[in-house]
Amino acid sequence: MPYLLTGAQGQAGRRLLSYVVSLPLPNTDAQLLAAVLAIRAARGGVGNVTGTDLSTLRLEDARAAAAALRGLGWQIDGVLFDGDPTAAVAVTIPDLARETGHPLPVGEKLRSRVSGWVARTLTAKPVKKLPPAARLAGLFLAAHGTCDSAGQIPADLPEACRAALPDLLAKGFLAELSQDRYRLDEAVRHLSGVRPPTGGQATRPGAVPSSWPQFNADAWARWKSEATPALRRHVEAVEHCALCALPVDRVAQAFMVAPRPMVIAKATMGAYGKWKGLHPDRGSLAAEFTVAFRAEHGHGPSYYQLTSGLGWGLDRSLGAYVVTRLVKNEWLVxxxxxxxxxxxGPAAQAQGIALPKARTEAPGDVPAAV
Structure with missing residues (x-):
């Protein structure tokens, strides 16, 4: 089956789950409900849910789970339990309505895809009748899993979910399970959130096939050996990033070949004018995305990874122009x-959006923030 998530969407799914388990919630009932509500409300802090949606979650005590979320300030109307089960009820999550410091910076398209993935994973045949702890565990392992290799059990997997892992193996959600490793069963690998390389090429949707005929492994090794220590660390972080899974010649080309000057067509500038009017929060969202991306990858995003990860759906020329404007306006650097x-950048830092304090580098080194 075709994969439900791109690499960037898988990253957003993992960020959603990390956000949910960071909340002071009493059990997996509340955490599972929080995951569904949070991704629906990730854009603007308000999302819709129906009583039927709630029933599908098969929570052990749905009212108690909702009460736990209300204790965090989430606004969940009781009509969700007592009204028409098909009627949409708005749920407000103040934490997700913030303009700065947003814990789930996603675009609408990306939000929708991750929400659909959550629903599809929870209703997958091997897990749909299991208790909440097992289904939440299924979300975690799918988000962190690859389509063709064993993965590490995520460190932030709740203990109740860890105890339910044998059930996922018995029901066929997992093909293998050891103390700290697992492999998704072939029947559910389309739910995996990590795109690994295959045959030397990136399987990440949207990746451009390698076409640089001048690549030479010895020349690449010499180039890295002559780089400053800070730049070399940065290069190797990109080159060996399992989440990006870029071919080595693609990475080498990006660093060794000077970029061509950007030529902006009038049509692109016109499209930008219309687009920016629809995205007034583009600066803060982009800056927050770079912080989250760097925390997971160990390096910053490319222009394409930024625009696609936010679900902006831009062609490459417009996407590149959008990022250059964000840099020009000091939202990014x-x-x-x-x-x-x-x-x-400075505009984002003025709003409290910043990376953890970087190390002090020797003069002439590339800053640690790279």
Missing amino acids: TTGAVPWTLRP
Whole structure:
């Protein structure tokens, strides 16, 4: 079956689950409900849910789970339990309505895809009748799993979910399970959130096939050996990033070949004018995305990874222009022409959106923030 998530969407799914388990909730009932509600309300802090949706979750005590979320300030009307089960009820999550410091910075398209993935995973045949702890565990392992190899059990998997892992193996959600490793069963690998390389090429949707005929492994090794220590660390973080899974010649080309000057067509500038009017929060969302991306990947996003990860659905020329405007307006900053170095700029930092304090580098080194 076709994969439900791109690499960027898988990252958003993992960020959703990390956010949910960071909340002070009493059990997996409340955590599972929080996951469904949070992704629906990720854009603007308000999402719709029906009584039928609630029933599908098969919570052991749905009212108690809702009460636990209300204790965090989430606004869940009691009509969800007592009214028409098919009627949409708005749920408000104040934490997700913030303009700065948003814990789930996603675009609408990305939000919708991740929400659909959550629903499909929870209703997959091997898990749909299991208790909440097992289904929440299924979400975690799908989000962190690959389509063709064993993965590490995520460190933030709740203990109740860890105890339910044998049930996922018995029901065929997992093909293998050891103390700290697992492999998704073939029947559910289309739910996996990590896109690994295959045959030397990236399987990440949207990746451009390698076409640089001048690549030479020895020349690449020499280039890295002559780089400053900080730049070399950054290069190797990108080159060996399992989440990006980029071919080595693609990485080498990005660093070794000077980028061509950007030529902006009038049509692109016109499209940008219309697009920016529909995205007034583009600066803060982009800056927050770079912080979250860097925390997971160990390096900043590329222009494409930024625009696609936010679900903006832009072609490459418009996407590149959008990012250059974000840099020009100081929402983002990049280290010269060094790729994969996007991070929050002065305008974002003024709103409290910043990376953890970087190390002090020796003069002439690429800053640690790369």
